[in-house]
Amino acid sequence: MPHPYVLLSAAVSLDGYLDDTGPDRLLLSSPADFDRVDEVRASVDAILIGAGTIRADNPRLLVNSAERRAARVAAGKPEYPLKVTVSGSGDLDPQARFWHTGGDKVVYTTDKGAERAEAHGLAADVVSLGADLDWHRLLADLTARGVDRLMVEGGGRIHTQLLQLGLADELQLVLAPLFVGTPEAPRLFGPGGYQGGRLRLVETRRIEDVVLMRYEPTAPGTGPRATPADHHWLRLACELATLCPPSRTAFSVGAVVVAADGTELARGYSREGDDPVVHAEEAALAKIDAHDPRLASATVYSSLEPCARRASRPAPCARLILDAGVRRVVTAWREPDTFVTAADGNGLLVAHGVDVVVLPEYEERAKAPNEHLLS
Ligand SMILES: NC(=O)c1ccc[n+]([C@@H]2O[C@H](COP(=O)([O-])OP(=O)(O)OC[C@H]3O[C@@H](n4cnc5c(N)ncnc54)[C@H](OP(=O)(O)O)[C@@H]3O)[C@@H](O)[C@H]2O)c1
Numbered sequence: 013m014p015h016p017y018v019l020l021s022a023a024v025s026l027d028g029y030l031d032d033t034g035p036d037r038l039l040l041s042s043p044a045d046f047d048r049v050d051e052v053r054a055s056v057d058a059i060l061i062g063a064g065t066i067r068a069d070n071p072r073l074l075v076n077s078a079e080r081r082a083a084r085v086a087a088g089k090p091e092y093p094l095k096v097t098v099s100g101s102g103d104l105d106p107q108a109r110f111w112h113t114g115g116d117k118v119v120y121t122t123d124k125g126a127e128r129a130e131a132h133g134l135a136a137d138v139v140s141l142g143a144d145l146d147w148h149r150l151l152a153d154l155t156a157r158g159v160d161r162l163m164v165e166g167g168g169r170i171h172t173q174l175l176q177l178g179l180a181d182e183l184q185l186v187l188a189p190l191f192v193g194t195p196e197a198p199r200l201f202g203p204g205g206y207q208g209g210r211l212r213l214v215e216t217r218r219i220e221d222v223v224l225m226r227y228e229p230t231a232p233g234t235g236p237r238a239t240p241a242d243h244h245w246l247r248l249a250c251e252l253a254t255l256c257p258p259s260r261t262a263f264s265v266g267a268v269v270v271a272a273d274g275t276e277l278a279r280g281y282s283r284e285g286d287d288p289v290v291h292a293e294e295a296a297l298a299k300i301d302a303h304d305p306r307l308a309s310a311t312v313y314s315s316l317e318p319c320a321r322r323a324s325r326p327a328p329c330a331r332l333i334l335d336a337g338v339r340r341v342v343t344a345w346r347e348p349d350t351f352v353t354a355a356d357g358n359g360l361l362v363a364h365g366v367d368v369v370v371l372p373e374y375e376e377r378a379k380a381p382n383e384h385l386l387s
Contacts, residue, residue, distance in 0.1 A: 015151040016162040018240075020171050021052065021184045023222070024200050029192035030168055037069045040188035042220035047077075052184070054080035056093050057159040061110075062170040063099035064198075072113040073165070090115050094159060098170060100145055102128030102138075111135045118157075120150045147177055172202045175229070181240040183211070183227045186219075207231030208273030212244075230274025232311035232340065235367050242311070242342050243371065245270050248279070249313040250344060250377035252292065256282040262324075262351070264381040265316040267292035269300060269338070272309040289324035292316075297336050311340040315378035317347045317370075318357040330357040333366070340367045344374035350385055 023040035024030060032038045041049065053059055054075045061073065073095050075081050081091045092115035097104070102125030111117060117136035119129050126140035141149045154162060164170060164180075174180045185200075207229055215226040233239035245268050252266025262282060269277040280295025287295070293314050300307065312318070318329035318341065333341060347355040358368045379386065 013148060013152040014155045015148075015179065016057070016154050016159045017181045018151070018162050018164060018174060018179055019052070019056070019182045019184060020164045020174060020180050021049065022166050022171060022200050023186040023188055025188055025190050025192045027191050027193060028199055029194070029197040030166060030200050031068065031198050032192045033194050033197050037071075038192070040190070040222075041186055042188075042222050045186055045219045045222050045224070048219060048224070050076050050080065052163055053093060054084060056161040056163040057089070058094035058096050058154060058157075058162050060096040060098065060162060060164045060170070062167050063097055063101070063104055064169060065165070065167045066097060066104065066108050066110050068167070068198075070109050071165075072109045074114050093163070094118060094154075094157065096120065096154070096162075097136075098145060098150070099129065100125050102126060102130075102132070104129060104132060104134060106132045106134050120145065120153070147173060147179055151179065168198050168200050168202060171200060172204060175201065176204050176206055178207070178229065178231065178233060178237075178239040178241070180229060182214075183229075185225045185227065187223045187225065189221050209271070209275045211274075230270075232270050232272065232274070232342070233369070234272075234340070236369055238342065238369050238371060241274060242313075242369065243374075245311070245313040246315070246342050246344055246371055246374050247377070249292075250315045250374055250380075252279055252281045253315045253378060254381045256284075256292075256381060257288075258384075259283060260384070262289070263316055263347075263385065265292040265314060265378075267296045267312060267314045269296050269307075270311050270313065271306040272311075275306070277304065277306060277310060291319065291322070291329050293318050293329040294325075294327075294332055297332055300336070302336065308337045308339065310338050311342055312338050314341065314343045315374070316345050317343050317355070318361065319347065319352070320355045320357040320360045321352050328357065330360040333361065334364050339365065340369070342369045342371065344371055345378035346370070348386065 095117045119138045129138045211227040217224040249266040253264045256264035266281045268279045278296040278299035281292045284295045
């Protein structure tokens with residue numbers, strides 16, 4: 013199911029709170045940062061907040077800059093991004109500002125919540141996602157509405173779920189120089205199962221007295237479902253393929269092996285170093301201790317389907333992956349008949365219980381360093 017790019021946006025106090033317990037919204041960002049948030053809002057197709065944030069803050073959730081709204085219209089977009097909220101109960105105040113400002117609105121809810129939301133006569137499209145709120149269905153529905161980029165502005169329950177479900181592409185976190193100090197105040201992230209390892213820091217920016225940090229999750233998906241991190245690692249494999257010494261008799265391929273917690277274990281590319289026939293997956297796996305316990309839950313990313321047969325060495329890469337104990341492979345491009353007819357490395361892996369995920373949107377990148385072999 014295609015999903016929009018999901019950008020989580022939040023500001024926190026130095027002690028990690030989203031708000032205090034007072035009746036008014038706690039302003040954590042600086043004026044220049046509020047303007048940055050306005051710019052991000054203007055760049056997305058939809059903005060989502062939870063029902064808790066509507067109740068606590070009664071926000072308008074608008075693009076405030078007239079120039080940015082005009083630029084959206086000039087680009088053929090609606091003046092305001094779609095406003096989206098999530099409510100299990102459907103118990104939403106029809107007088108809240110959310111419904112009476114900006115453009116179109118959608119409420120995602122449950123079967124029970126839909127009855128209640130309809131009874132409130134909300135000025136919005138009410139969509140039931142079944143007995144429970146299914147985030148995958150929600151994101152697929154937004155995609156069907158033409159939403160390519162979704163900004164999520166909290167609160168904590170929403171951010172927690174999207175991160176724990178591996179559905180967030182990016183976290184934009186602003187750290188504000190103040191303390192809340194009240195344990196009952198809402199926190200950005202609640203307890204539960206997060207990815208084990210470290211996220212990738214992609215940017216830091218000082219904005220007046222606050223600091224913006226942008227992070228990307230790094231943990232591979234599990235089974236056939238691809239996470240945003242899977243896309244990152246496969247893009248990296250495709251970039252590695254461009255480092256290969258040129259050849260007229262073999263493909264240029266890149267590979268990365270990543271542990272379940274998002275730690276990169278090794279990377280490699282075809283003909284790397286002094287070995288003129290080494291394959292990318294082979295080069296990467298050779299750098300990892302064969303007894304490394306992380307291999308059993310690791311993912312191999314390869315720009316080209318792992319080979320099932322090869323002339324240069326007895327063991328093809330699909331066999332090397334199986335022998336290493338890896339049980340998940342993500343690849344961009346099925347092997348053409350250029351050198352081996354009907355090679356089916358993916359089929360071999362699947363036959364031995366490996367989850368193989370093909371992301372064809374990266375096929376052109378994987379092919380790029382091999383164009384001279386394909387024409
Ligand atoms: N500093 C910041 O950047 C920032 C940004 C946003 C919000 N905030 C603060 O965060 C606080 C609100 O956060 P919050 O965590 O209490 O609320 P929230 O995340 O905004 O919304 C939670 C609500 O969303 C609905 N919901 C979420 N997941 C659901 C699921 N899986 N199934 C069914 N319903 C689901 C439920 O609505 P129902 O109750 O209707 O079932 C739930 O009560 C406020 O104090 C606000 O000021 C701060």
